[in-house]
Amino acid sequence: MVKASRYYRAMLLSLYLFLIICFSLLSLSNTPINPKPLYMGLGFMAIITIGFITMRIFALNGDAMLFLLSNFLCGIGLVMIYRVNEGLAYRQFIWITGGVAAFIVFTFLFKYYGHLIKYYWYFGIASLLLLAVTIIFGKEIGGSTNWIIIAGYSFQPSEFVKILFCLTSASFLRERREPKDILYYSGFVVAIVLLLFIQKDLGTAIIFFLTGIVFVYTATGKLRYPLIGLTMFAVGAVISYLVFSHVRVRFEAWLNPWMDVPGKGYQIVQSLFAIGAGGLFGSGLGLGHPEYIPAVSTDLIFSIMVEEFGLLVGLAVIVIYLLIFVRAYLSAMASDDSLKELLLTGIASMLAFQTFIIIGGVTKFIPLTGVTLPFISYGGSSIVTTFCLLGIMNSLSIEEVER
Amino acid sequence: MYEFLAGLFKWILMSLVYYFLFNTIQIIRLTGWYGEKLGAYLVSNDDPAIRYELKENTIIGRGEDCDIVLNNPFISSRHASIIKSWRGYYIEDLKSSNGTIINGKKIKGKARLRDGDVIMIGPVKLTYRS
Numbered sequence: 001m002v003k004a005s006r007y008y009r010a011m012l013l014s015l016y017l018f019l020i021i022c023f024s025l026l027s028l029s030n031t032p033i034n035p036k037p038l039y040m041g042l043g044f045m046a047i048i049t050i051g052f053i054t055m056r057i058f059a060l061n062g063d064a065m066l067f068l069l070s071n072f073l074c075g076i077g078l079v080m081i082y083r084v085n086e087g088l089a090y091r092q093f094i095w096i097t098g099g100v101a102a103f104i105v106f107t108f109l110f111k112y113y114g115h116l117i118k119y120y121w122y123f124g125i126a127s128l129l130l131l132a133v134t135i136i137f138g139k140e141i142g143g144s145t146n147w148i149i150i151a152g153y154s155f156q157p158s159e160f161v162k163i164l165f166c167l168t169s170a171s172f173l174r175e176r177r178e179p180k181d182i183l184y185y186s187g188f189v190v191a192i193v194l195l196l197f198i199q200k201d202l203g204t205a206i207i208f209f210l211t212g213i214v215f216v217y218t219a220t221g222k223l224r225y226p227l228i229g230l231t232m233f234a235v236g237a238v239i240s241y242l243v244f245s246h247v248r249v250r251f252e253a254w255l256n257p258w259m260d261v262p263g264k265g266y267q268i269v270q271s272l273f274a275i276g277a278g279g280l281f282g283s284g285l286g287l288g289h290p291e292y293i294p295a296v297s298t299d300l301i302f303s304i305m306v307e308e309f310g311l312l313v314g315l316a317v318i319v320i321y322l323l324i325f326v327r328a329y330l331s332a333m334a335s336d337d338s339l340k341e342l343l344l345t346g347i348a349s350m351l352a353f354q355t356f357i358i359i360g361g362v363t364k365f366i367p368l369t370g371v372t373l374p375f376i377s378y379g380g381s382s383i384v385t386t387f388c389l390l391g392i393m394n395s396l397s398i399e400e401v402e403r
Numbered sequence: 404m405y406e407f408l409a410g411l412f413k414w415i416l417m418s419l420v421y422y423f424l425f426n427t428i429q430i431i432r433l434t435g436w437y438g439e440k441l442g443a444y445l446v447s448n449d450d451p452a453i454r455y456e457l458k459e460n461t462i463i464g465r466g467e468d469c470d471i472v473l474n475n476p477f478i479s480s481r482h483a484s485i486i487k488s489w490r491g492y493y494i495e496d497l498k499s500s501n502g503t504i505i506n507g508k509k510i511k512g513k514a515r516l517r518d519g520d521v522i523m524i525g526p527v528k529l530t531y532r533s
Binding site for chain 2: 004007008010011014015017018021022025028029065068069072281282283284285286287308309310312313316319320323326327330331334336
């Protein structure tokens with residue numbers, strides 16, 4: 001306990017120093033010197049301190065690891081968003097505060113999930129309804145019709161569906177593992193994927209589909225289900241390539257972005273230029289060129305981060321994501337409760353697919369589809385949802401230690 | 404001036420990121436992947452005040468060199484061992500003459516221990532707590 005405390009203090013200290021240096025640099029970058037970024041940095045540090053103390057004292061084994069890792073990602077994201085767009089950073093700050101609150105609430109209250117999951121039937125219907133309502137009343141922002149605007153506040157229902165989807169899948173597959181039940185479950189997944197596809201939200205549709213496959217494989221342990229799923233995925237991809245023009249545009253931009261640089265390939269080319277301009281060590285905070293990158297505070301934030309902080313920091317960020325996910329998988333394997341196994345694996349896979357799809361997209365490893373980078377990208381619904389999912393993960397792994 | 408500062412501090416920021424990562428890995432190395440485990444121990448059913456803390460490899464038996472010495476003629480000199488693995492604690496019978504019984508069942512080979520399991524070694528009953 002004593003030894004680990006020392007390293008926890010060192011982690012916290014390095015996080016504080018990182019934030020102070022970044023926000024001081026942001027203050028100095030304007031002439032005359034602008035103290036506002038420093039206030040935001042101090043405010044964010046206060047949030048981290050409160051959360052850290054709460055986790056160390058009240059979580060059973062003083063496990064603040066997930067909290068610190070996720071807040072490091074949030075911190076680096078907040079710095080980048082402030083550097084790109086000052087107005088968005090203030091809103092992001094509020095979302096992070098709400099997210100941390102949601103994280104703490106889920107960590108300490110999710111252990112009573114036994115009462116909650118009896119209603120999984122309603123969760124499933126609610127998620128389908130939410131997506132259907134989005135199609136009818138949705139507004140199109142940035143190419144996808146996946147936004148609902150209520151009284152001036154816009155949010156993405158597909159983000160909240162992620163929580164409902166994980167809870168529904170885990171509680172449905174806990175006891176029902178016969179081929180017939182898997183068929184019902186695939187119907188549910190395909191319905192969600194189709195609803196998202198109609199909204200042209202390709203990235204999120206792929207995330208849900210792959211997570212569904214992971215859920216089925218974790219529940220049954222039979223290799224034939226993922227094989228069938230991946231075949232369906234391939235067939236669906238080919239059909240949508242032939243039928244839908246927006247899929248074809250994405251795919252062609254991935255195969256050869258240099259063919260149409262100002263048009264189809266613009267996003268990916270600018271992202272690659274930014275990553276290349278940064279090099280291994282980066283150009284330094286505030287010295288990059290985010291004005292050339294489209295959607296820089298949301299989808300392509302990883303590119304500007306790599307440009308200004310360097311590829312080595314980008315790799316460190318990927319390692320931090322990996323640590324979060326590997327930890328969840330290991331506690332799922334150590335658990336002997338099937339609901340816990342399913343929830344931990346499903347949630348970790350969902351976040352892992354999301355991270356992979358967007359980081360792979362901006363580095364031209366796979367076709368670019370617009371999803372948010374968990375914890376780092378700007379986006380209220382995204383931040384709050386990711387923190388809720390992380391809180392569920394944290395609660396389950398703490399409970400694993402308790403027994 | 405600002406270019407110089409940003410260029411200087413980018414190295415410091417990079418070192419801080421890797422220092423953060425280094426400390427994360429140190430904590431994982433020290434406490435395991437899911438945070439600090441509350442130590443596991445065995446409680447004697449006859450006298451709850453007697454507790455035996457479990458180590459990486461705990462050997463139970465009559466012999467003086469065992470980690471948990473139980474003086475009883477029905478217990479072999481090296482009766483059973485409890486081994487820690489990353490998934491929890493496992494008990495293994497060391498080919499004792501009277502066997503090791505967990506929750507009324509005689510074990511063959513290794514068995515994973517769960518909180519509240521009653522381990523019967525000869526006539527002595529011990530409860531596993533984690």
